[in-house]
Every structure is written in structure tokens, then in C-alpha cells.
Amino acid sequence: MHCLISATVLIATLIIPLATPTAAQDPTPTTPQIGLNFIRVFWEVESVKPGQRPDPGQQIQEINTLTPYVQPDWILTDFRDLGIHAFRQFIKADLFWDIIEPHDDDWHFEAADAVLLRDDLDITPIVTLFALQYASPTPPWVTEDSQFQKTLGPEAMDYLDHVIERYNDVITYWEIGNEMNHWRAADPDGNDRAAQIGRVPSPAPAGGFSPQEQGVFLAQVAAYIRERDPDAVIVMPGIGGIDDYTLDVWFAGVIQGGGSDWFDVVNYHYYSPWFTYPIRRPTLQQFLVQHNIAHKPVWLTETGSTSSPTLTQRTDYPNSPASQAADMFRRLIQAYGHGDSLVMWHTYIGSPDLPNNLWRLYGIRQDTGQNAAPQPSYYALKLLIGELIPFAAVETLDVNPQGANAYRITTGTGAVKYVAWGSGTFTLPDGVTQMTGVMPGPDGKYGWESVTPGETILLSATPVLVR
Numbered sequence: 528m529h530c531l532i533s534a535t536v537l538i539a540t541l542i543i544p545l546a547t548p549t550a551a552q553d554p555t556p557t558t559p560q561i562g563l564n565f566i567r568v569f570w571e572v573e574s575v576k577p578g579q580r581p582d583p584g585q586q587i588q589e590i591n592t593l594t595p596y597v598q599p600d601w602i603l604t605d606f607r608d609l610g611i612h613a614f615r616q617f618i619k620a621d622l623f624w625d626i627i628e629p630h631d632d633d634w635h636f637e638a639a640d641a642v643l644l645r646d647d648l649d650i651t652p653i654v655t656l657f658a659l660q661y662a663s664p665t666p667p668w669v670t671e672d673s674q675f676q677k678t679l680g681p682e683a684m685d686y687l688d689h690v691i692e693r694y695n696d697v698i699t700y701w702e703i704g705n706e707m708n709h710w711r712a713a714d715p716d717g718n719d720r721a722a723q724i725g726r727v728p729s730p731a732p733a734g735g736f737s738p739q740e741q742g743v744f745l746a747q748v749a750a751y752i753r754e755r756d757p758d759a760v761i762v763m764p765g766i767g768g769i770d771d772y773t774l775d776v777w778f779a780g781v782i783q784g785g786g787s788d789w790f791d792v793v794n795y796h797y798y799s800p801w802f803t804y805p806i807r808r809p810t811l812q813q814f815l816v817q818h819n820i821a822h823k824p825v826w827l828t829e830t831g832s833t834s835s836p837t838l839t840q841r842t843d844y845p846n847s848p849a850s851q852a853a854d855m856f857r858r859l860i861q862a863y864g865h866g867d868s869l870v871m872w873h874t875y876i877g878s879p880d881l882p883n884n885l886w887r888l889y890g891i892r893q894d895t896g897q898n899a900a901p902q903p904s905y906y907a908l909k910l911l912i913g914e915l916i917p918f919a920a921v922e923t924l925d926v927n928p929q930g931a932n933a934y935r936i937t938t939g940t941g942a943v944k945y946v947a948w949g950s951g952t953f954t955l956p957d958g959v960t961q962m963t964g965v966m967p968g969p970d971g972k973y974g975w976e977s978v979t980p981g982e983t984i985l986l987s988a989t990p991v992l993v994r
Contacts, residue, residue, distance in 0.1 A: 561870060563875040570594070590637060607649070612651055618659070625667035659705055687752065695759070699759070705765050741784065745790070762794050766796060768798070787819070796827070812865070832844075834850070851902065864921045910965060931951040949987075955981060964989050964992075
């Protein structure tokens with residue numbers, strides 16, 4: 528089913544299969560629909576380095592058992608209260624090779640076990656293998672460029688054997704690497720790109736690590752996992768944005784090298800302003816159609832914006848706690864309307880508000896304060912999930928970066944609701960009786976006002992939820 532939108536782009540209505548509902552609760556989707564990223568499990572505040580993402584390679588010497596909001600019990604309870612389906616990038620408790628086996632045959636499973644091997648684990652973990660960035664089959668203890676490995680060797684197989692044997696009963700979704708398009712920084716002519724990305728990986732592969740070579744490696748890993756876990760769902764590494772390089776060079780090259788059968792889920796990230804999304808997202812869809820993979824589920828596993836008015840690197844609305852709360856709806860609802868079946872906000876607990884920290888205040892919770900105080904975006908996410916998730920269908924009514932944007936959501940129980948924002952007006956459909964803006968009050972609560980079908984409302988940058 529398609530509809531023509533005002534931005535002259537064809538958008539598919541997203542319909543998600545639902546499990547059989549019970550009388551006591553909403554139906555649960557057979558696959559996750561909503562998630563959170565970069566979970567600070569066992570985190571030490573002082574280990575966060577200004578100006579960069581915290582280093583996932585720092586080995587935990589002693590698990591932090593003192594800070595409540597970095598403990599699995601606290602986090603998972605919060606996720607249940609929010610209604611979160613899935614979580615990804617739990618970093619110090621994740622399965623990155625340098626965390627699990629920092630030195631040859633020196634295994635560390637304590638942190639991952641505390642999260643993954645729980646009797647009460649009722650929220651889906653999506654694990655990332657090898658590395659947060661610059662994944663390769665090169666062991667973490669290798670430092671010489673000449674020893675860089677491009678294909679699956681015995682050390683990498685041993686790493687995979689350990690994590691698959693230990694966790695395959697509790698893990699369905701295996702993401703191989705993440706944002707591997709950053710390997711272009713290691714190209715022989717990649718110095719300018721390395722400066723933009725931030726660093727050249729070490730060890731650096733001679734001649735670079737081409738997308739075609741990465742495709743061979745990724746296909747090898749997927750086959751190795753499936754031989755040992757036939758029920759595994761393979762998630763391709765998240766593409767770091769939608770542009771000519773990530774699609775026409777990196778994604779196309781990976782398919783050229785390893786084919787497209789090795790992955791079950793297409794995975795991408797998007798941090799640019801919400802109003803550029805309706806222009807760029809269709810180019811991804813066009814790519815999928817051209818490569819005969821449009822039938823595969825598409826996940827947006829990283830999207831978000833900062834609440835810091837002084838951080839303008841990715842968005843500058845200008846940014847604020849209010850714009851971040853608005854983006855919770857503008858980004859997630861747009862993605863569902865364009866066909867994504869899972870969307871994950873980046874991040875859960877933010878990083879420090881320091882001038883040189885380029886990822887500051889992306890969290891729906893602050894990194895400091897009593898129990899990591901919630902931002903307005905926390906309550907906006909809770910409102911979105913409570914009113915709209917799980918959904919059975921998200922239909923695009925209007926998409927116009929300079930005008931009105933409106934979506935019709937049919938929930939798993941059959942309720943029909945609407946989200947709209949932008950400039951211009953929106954005529955309230957039949958059957959609606961209430962409306963609220965998505966920016967919460969100071970107490971984190973929402974006030975619903977009565978509305979009348981056929982009434983025309985003036986839109987603004989802050990979305991309204993109509994039911």
C-alpha cells in the first residue's frame with residue numbers, strides 16, 4: 528500500500544505482524560519496535576573522556592556496585608516502566624572482543640553475564656560483535672600493522688565460539704560490527720577523512736580495508752554464526768548515515784564482496800536534522816529496491832539529538848530540552864512512517880555537559896544528579912510508547928520539510944491516533960476527542976485538551992498527539 532505525499536516521495540505504509548492479543552494486555556509485536564542505545568551498565572563517571580565517546584576498550588577491573596543507575600536491576604526496571612522492547616550497545620557489559628578477551632585466552636564474562644544470563648531478562652538484547660567501530664578479525668592484542676587480518680582466522684573463530692556457546696540461548700539478534708564505513712579512514716588516501724572521523728585505527732591495514740573485503744569478512748562471520756546457531760538473526764553493521772558514500776560505495780561494495788544473503792536485517796543510523804530525513808530516507812529505499820533486498824526488515828538503530836544549545840555539530844534547531852523532546856516524535860514517527868520496523872534512540876543516560884564533548888546531553892537521562900535525572904525527552908518517549916506502541920500500522924498523511932507533517936497510527940489494539948507538526952494547519956479527523964503537545968510540564972506530566980473533529984489546528988515545531 529502506497530500513498531503520494533506532498534514531498535513527492537512514495538512512502539510505504541508500515542504494517543507490523545502482531546502476536547495474538549490476550550484480554551489482559553495489548554498485543555506484543557513478534558519483533559521489537561522501540562529501543563535504547565548506549566546503556567551505561569557498570570559505568571564509572573570519571574572514566575568518561577571529554578571530546579569523545581567513552582573508550583569501550585577500557586577493561587573493567589572491578590564492577591561498580593555503588594551507583595544505582597548503572598546497575599542492570601535499576602536499568603531494566605526503568606526500561607520496563609518505559610515499555611522498552613530492546614537495548615543495544617551496553618558497552619562495558621557488551622560482547623566486544625576487547626572486553627571479552629583483551630589478551631589471548633584471557634576471558635572476561637562477568638559483566639556480560641550480569642546482564643545477559645538473568646532469569647528475568649524480558650527485554651531483547653541486540654549484541655554487537657567484534658568492536659564498536661573498526662570491526663575486523665584482527666585480535667585486540669595485535670599491535671603491528673603487518674599482522675592485520677582481513678578474513679576470519681583461528682583467533683576470531685575462537686572468540687565467536689566462546690560468545691555463541693555461552694549466549695546463543697538468550698540472544699536472537701547478532702549485529703556484526705558497527706559503522707564499518709569508517710574504515711575509509713585507513714585508506715591510503717584517507718588522511719582527510721581520518722581527520723574528520725577523529726582517528727586512524729590501530730593497527731592500520733596495509734592498503735586499507737575495502738568495503739568488498741569487509742563484505743567477505745561479514746559473510747564469513749554470518750555463516751559461522753548460523754552453523755552454530757540456526758535460529759540466529761544476523762543484523763548488518765549500522766550504516767553511519769545516508770549519503771552517496773555509505774550507499775553507493777560502502778553498502779554496494781559490501782554486497783559485491785559478500786553478497787546480500789548473509790544478513791537478515793538492514794541497519795542504518797541517522798543524526799541529521801529531522802527535516803532532511805524525508806529527502807534522504809527514500810534514497811536508502813531506492814538502493815534496497817535496486818539490489819533486490821527491499822523485502823528485508825529495516826532498522827534505524829541509532830537516531831537522536833542533543834538538548835545542549837551549544838552543541839551544533841549535527842542539529843541546530845537551535846537545540847534545547849524542548850527540541851529534544853520534540854525530536855522523540857519527529858524522528859521516531861517519521862522512521863516508522865517510512866518503513867522502519869525498529870527505531871532506537873541514542874542515548875539512554877547522557878555524557879557530561881563539557882565544552883569539548885561532542886556527544887554531550889544526548890541522553891534521555893542526565894549523567895549526573897540524583898538517579899540520573901530524566902530529561903523532558905524521557906517523558907516524551909514514555910508518552911509515545913504508552914500511547915502508540917506496539918503499533919499495527921503507521922500511515923503517512925503529509926510529509927513536507929517546509930510544511931505540514933502528519934501520520935496516522937493504528938495501535939495493536941486497533942485504536943487510531945495521529946501525530947502532526949510543522950507549519951500550516953491540520954484538520955482533526957473523525958473520531959478524535961483529545962490532544963496534547965509532546966513537551967511535558969515541569970512535573971513530567973501531560974495535560975490533554977478536548978478537541979472536535981473537523982476543527983483546524985495551527986501546527987508548530989512541537990508535535991501534537993491526537994487521540
